[in-house]
Amino acid sequence: MKLYAVSDGPPSLAVRMTLKAMHIQYQLINVDFCALEHRTEDYAKMNPQKEIPVLDDDGFHLSESIAIMQYLCDKYAPLSTLYPVDPNERALVNQRLCFNMGFYYAPISAHSMAPIFFDYERTPMSLKKVENALEVFETYLQRLGTKYAASDNVTIADFALVSSTLCLEAIDFDLSPYPLVQKWYSTFKAEYPELWQIANSGMQEINEFEHNPPDLSNMEHPFHPTRKSKA
Ligand SMILES: N[C@@H](CCC(=O)N[C@@H](CS)C(=O)NCC(=O)O)C(=O)O
The missing domain is CATH 1.20.1050.10 (Glutathione S-transferase Yfyf (Class Pi); Chain A, domain 2)
Structure with a gap:
């Protein structure tokens, strides 16, 4: 299992806490947000929303942190109090x-x-x-x-x-x-x-x-008017 995550992204951190709480071994793949690694066409094949995190469970790709946490519980710990059955x-x-x-x-x-x-x-x-x-x-x-x-x-x-x-x-x-x-x-x-x-x-x-704010003057982000726009 692989998790594409950004080190300071709250949705990524929530999924990582879930994996840890469930004692699931996985490969953590750090996505560099400032380098816009999540905006490539290859990344979009896993998640057309071009957002982080994405779970890759043996070729099953899932985005949206809530859906990922629910999936992990349903699949790997269906009786866990982390996600109660009642x-x-x-x-x-x-x-x-x-x-x-x-x-x-x-x-x-x-x-x-x-x-x-x-x-x-x-x-x-x-x-x-x-x-x-x-x-x-x-x-x-x-x-x-x-x-x-x-x-x-x-x-x-x-x-x-x-x-x-x-x-x-x-x-x-x-x-x-x-x-x-x-x-x-x-x-x-x-x-x-x-x-x-x-x-x-x-x-x-x-x-x-x-x-110490990051220097993002060269970051080109399509949705943020304070950044140079890239189509
Ligand atoms: N609803 C998504 C939100 C994920 C999200 O917003 N991730 C941020 C990083 S913390 C992101 O990828 N933003 C894309 C961007 O701003 O280009 C989830 O819960 O997984």
């Missing part, structure tokens, strides 16, 4: 995964990563959207009252949510107004140090870029 428990995990992708990660990424990698500005509005996302996550944790995001056990939803939250830590964002989010995040770090080690490597890398 329909209601599983529905909550799925809900948190969708929440992360659609509501939580998007504003966090726009506020934390885009200004580093694409010269966008952090604005009062981008901050407001992050605060809104954190408020909702705080509410979910408060209403469910569990140790982790969807259950008292860690699940793949936590891997996705931790991967998003680390982007905020990387830009020295103060999580203290969200005590349940802060507690959940520190509980994960304390209880799963080997998984946190994976997340932390990405967090440190982003933090380094935050303080």
Whole structure:
């Protein structure tokens, strides 16, 4: 099994935590985002979205981090509490995964990563959207009252949510107004140090870029107006 991943990419880190938690041996193939290795025609054969990560399981190519995590659990650990079998428990995990992708990660990424990698500005509005996302996550944790995001056990939803939250830590964002989010995040770090080690490597890398921005003046990216455009 191979995983094409970017070392500081939250979706890649979430999949790597899943593989580690499941004790699956695999080959990690580092994709250089700044060199646009994911935008080649060869890469597009694996993932026409030209996004990272991609799993290659003996020739079966799968993109989208949520789909990859669900596949790994379904195929290699169908009874694991990482992705519970009970329909209601599983529905909550799925809900948190969708929440992360659609509501939580998007504003966090726009506020934390885009200004580093694409010269966008952090604005009062981008901050407001992050605060809104954190408020909702705080509410979910408060209403469910569990140790982790969807259950008292860690699940793949936590891997996705931790991967998003680390982007905020990387830009020295103060999580203290969200005590349940802060507690959940520190509980994960304390209880799963080997998984946190994976997340932390990405967090440190982003933090380094935050303080010493990468020189991307020659990077040609088709979707980002702050970069030279390439057809
Ligand atoms: N929904 C995708 C998102 C993956 C994604 O956005 N990956 C980023 C790297 S962290 C990427 O490949 N972006 C492509 C680009 O900006 O060119 C997933 O969860 O796997």
